[in-house]
Amino acid sequence: xxxxxxxxxxxxxxxxxxxxxxxxxALRVRFGGDGAPAFDAVNPTILRQLQHRSVRRFSxxxxxxxxxxxxxxxxxxxxxxxxQHSWSVIVVxxxxxxxxxxxxxxxxxxxxxxxxxxxWIADLHRSAALAERAERPFAGGALLEATLVAFVDAALxxxxxxxxxxxxxxxxxxxxxxRNHPEETAAALALPPHTAVAFGMTLGWPxxxxxxxxxxxxxxxxxxxxxxxxxxxxxxxxxxxERINAFFAEYGREFDWQTYITxxxxxxxxxxxxxxxxxxxxxxxxxxx
Amino acid sequence: xxxxxxxxxxxxxxxxxxxxxxxxxALRVRFGGDGAPAFDAVNPTILRQLQHRSVRRFSxxxxxxxxxxxxxxxxxxxxxxxxQHSWSVIVVxxxxxxxxxxxxxxxxxxxxxxxxxxxWIADLHRSAALAERAERPFAGGALLEATLVAFVDAALxxxxxxxxxxxxxxxxxxxxxxRNHPEETAAALALPPHTAVAFGMTLGWPxxxxxxxxxxxxxxxxxxxxxxxxxxxxxxxxxxxERINAFFAEYGREFDWQTYITxxxxxxxxxxxxxxxxxxxxxxxxxxx
Numbered sequence: 235x236x237x238x239x240x241x242x243x244x245x246x247x248x249x250x251x252x253x254x255x256x257x258x259x260a261l262r263v264r265f266g267g268d269g270a271p272a273f274d275a276v277n278p279t280i281l282r283q284l285q286h287r288s289v290r291r292f293s294x295x296x297x298x299x300x301x302x303x304x305x306x307x308x309x310x311x312x313x314x315x316x317x318q319h320s321w322s323v324i325v326v327x328x329x330x331x332x333x334x335x336x337x338x339x340x341x342x343x344x345x346x347x348x349x350x351x352x353x354w355i356a357d358l359h360r361s362a363a364l365a366e367r368a369e370r371p372f373a374g375g376a377l378l379e380a381t382l383v384a385f386v387d388a389a390l391x392x393x394x395x396x397x398x399x400x401x402x403x404x405x406x407x408x409x410x411x412x413r414n415h416p417e418e419t420a421a422a423l424a425l426p427p428h429t430a431v432a433f434g435m436t437l438g439w440p441x442x443x444x445x446x447x448x449x450x451x452x453x454x455x456x457x458x459x460x461x462x463x464x465x466x467x468x469x470x471x472x473x474x475x476e477r478i479n480a481f482f483a484e485y486g487r488e489f490d491w492q493t494y495i496t497x498x499x500x501x502x503x504x505x506x507x508x509x510x511x512x513x514x515x516x517x518x519x520x521x522x523x
Numbered sequence: 524x525x526x527x528x529x530x531x532x533x534x535x536x537x538x539x540x541x542x543x544x545x546x547x548x549a550l551r552v553r554f555g556g557d558g559a560p561a562f563d564a565v566n567p568t569i570l571r572q573l574q575h576r577s578v579r580r581f582s583x584x585x586x587x588x589x590x591x592x593x594x595x596x597x598x599x600x601x602x603x604x605x606x607q608h609s610w611s612v613i614v615v616x617x618x619x620x621x622x623x624x625x626x627x628x629x630x631x632x633x634x635x636x637x638x639x640x641x642x643w644i645a646d647l648h649r650s651a652a653l654a655e656r657a658e659r660p661f662a663g664g665a666l667l668e669a670t671l672v673a674f675v676d677a678a679l680x681x682x683x684x685x686x687x688x689x690x691x692x693x694x695x696x697x698x699x700x701x702r703n704h705p706e707e708t709a710a711a712l713a714l715p716p717h718t719a720v721a722f723g724m725t726l727g728w729p730x731x732x733x734x735x736x737x738x739x740x741x742x743x744x745x746x747x748x749x750x751x752x753x754x755x756x757x758x759x760x761x762x763x764x765e766r767i768n769a770f771f772a773e774y775g776r777e778f779d780w781q782t783y784i785t786x787x788x789x790x791x792x793x794x795x796x797x798x799x800x801x802x803x804x805x806x807x808x809x810x811x812x
Contacts, residue, residue: 264600275593279568279690283597283683304564306747308572310740311553312682313697317767318784319741324748331750358788360745360756365785367757374788378804378811379702379797382674386722389678390697393601394572397686401568408602413668424751433675451599452608456649458595459613461620462713467649468656478606491606496654498605499647499663508668512812515667522667522811523801 252281260284260448266477269453282400287448289405290344292438297349301402305437308398309391320358320380321388321432323395324423326351331422338419339434340411340506348436353412353419354392356384356520358428375428378522381515388432399437405444409434414507416514427519447484450477541570549573549737555766558742571689576737578694579633581727586638590691594726597687598680609669610677610721611644612684613712620711627708628723629700629795637725642701642708643681645673645809647717664717667811670804677721688726694733698723703796705803716808736773739766 260281261270306323314320326332332346339345358375365372374380396406412419412434419431451457456470475491482489502509512522549570550559595612603609615621621635628634647664654661663669685695701708701723708720740746745759764780771778791798801811 261596264596271592271596273589273592273596275587275590275691277690279571280593280597280687282568283687284600286600286602288602298564300562301564303560303562303743304569306743307550307553307560307562308569310743310746311573311575313575313577313685315697315699316787317738317780318787319746322746322748322752324750324752326750328750355752359752359754360741360760361784361788363754363756364760364781365788368781368785370785370789372788373790374794374798377791377794377798378801379794380788382671382721382800383699385671385675386678389675390682393679393682394686396602397683398569398572401566402564408604410604410672424754426752426754429752432671449606452649454592454595454599457599457608457611459611461613461615461617463611463613463644463648463715463718465648465652465713465715467652471649471653492653492657495607495650496657496659498607499650499654499661499669500659501662502666505663505666505668509663509666511671512667 263448264451288407289440291441291444293441295439305395305398309395312390312394315383320384322355322357324353338415348438350437352435354388354432356432359426362428376521376523381520385432405440407436430518552737553740577696578729580730580733582730584728594684594687598684601679601683604672609673611646613642615640627704637727639726641724643677643721645721648715651717665810665812674721694729696725719807
């Protein structure tokens with residue numbers, strides 16, 4: 235049997251080698267014309283990462299169990315802090331459950347339209363279960379360090395899932411709104427103590443009518459520092475604001491990024507319930523001491 | 524000019540199409556023979572994710588500026604919460620600085636041997652700078668939600684960098700020890716207020732003498748849940764303990780994973796300074812209220 239016949243490759247759009255034009259265009263849309271990074275070290279994986287966009291409009295095409303297994307196995311292969319595996323993921327496909335969860339997690343109109351809704355869980359339940367069986371205390375589980383490790387473990391896994399999904403041609407959107415009502419969301423997902431939803435994610439095949447574009451990013455000069463942090467960021471933030479405001483203007487949306495940021499952080503009003511996340515996590519058995 | 528001549532592909536090992544044997548072997552080493560996931564939806568990106576291992580022994584080959592730009596631009600293309608871009612990265616190449624930082628971040632012997640040491644920063648400095656210029660309060664920056672978003676943003680970017688680096692043939696290791704001495708590490712990196720090191724990372728080309736193997740993972744049945752969380756995890760944890768203990772025994776290391784987990788969480792003693800992370804982050808202007 236030839237290698238080609240032996241290869242499980244039928245769903246693989248991964249082998250297109252980027253041209254220089256594609257690379258230059260991807261960098262231009264991310265960073266504009268002035269000061270965009272340039273490099274030669276590109277391949278299909280990296281080009282696809284550069285072209286990432288959040289997909290909020292899905293086609294009717296289903297995500298098969300086979301594809302989902304591939305994506306979530308890639309997630310499991312991500313690094314995990316000190317062999318702790320402090321994360322889980324919950325796959326929601328049931329339409330009634332999606333509709334039940336939607337108002338709890340930000341109520342964005344695309345949430346129940348996605349074939350798959352994923353909940354990435356900061357998860358100390360398994361470690362707590364081992365401690366309980368061994369009749370040992372679980373004092374370390376109350377530390378902010380433990381909670382942060384669980385959120386970071388969940389994020390590493392989720393980003394691996396993102397890369398895997400996009401390598402197959404699918405699209406995703408992260409849903410921070412999944413932290414808006416932590417206790418109610420935990421109850422709907424039957425979460426045990428010592429776990430909480432870190433964030434949600436919609437997954438599916440992009441609709442041909444999806445017009446979401448790749449979003450601009452700040453220039454590397456204010457994000458990537460060399461040897462030490464260079465705190466002189468305001469000129470770079472002004473340049474970014476121009477590009478991101480122009481980006482939204484193209485959709486006909488008036489947007490002032492700097493006002494959006496300053497008003498977001500000015501008080502609790504723009505946190506949609508997440509201003510009480512510390513208290514909610516404590517109630518769920520994930521204190522941040 | 525042909526597409527091939529036009530393509531920036533010289534450093535690209537990305538085009539090898541996985542065979543079924545490679546896929547089956549990757550899943551076997553991760554999950555053992557019983558209960559390992561099986562799927563057809565594989566491609567070069569996904570196979571490489573499955574084959575991820577932490578690399579702690581590097582060859583003399585340098586990481587070029589061009590390659591590093593590619594890796595960190597891929598990092599910048601990751602999703603970021605609500606257009607906030609609450610992360611940065613610091614590239615440390617200077618040997619004296621690596622040696623200065625090493626005892627602060629866990630003192631593992633490979634840290635100063637890596638050609639590149641990266642510090643992934645949970646970063647609210649840019650948002651705080653905008654607030655200060657606009658003479659607006661920064662009350663939201665004191666919330667646990669804001670700190671968690673910054674850590675998650677840093678993690679998504681770092682995992683994209685990991686995937687990009689591995690797609691070029693390099694290897695990485697995450698360094699949670701970079702949280703052991705937050706204030707001293709921040710001072711060494713000249714971090715401004717409202718920032719902290721989320722974690723470190725070594726980056727380089729694997730040494731031909733590196734013998735690190737792909738590490739086992741728990742079976743999906745206790746990590747991947749369907750519709751709701753299934754809290755019955757102890758049988759799966761027993762099965763995982765057998766495999767991970769056998770894995771370390773192959774290196775001649777006696778390891779009892781369950782005791783390691785229960786003793787880690789039993790008290791503060793095994794947190795290497797990170798038991799005071801909440802206080803340290805508050806000192807650095809990242810409270811968790």
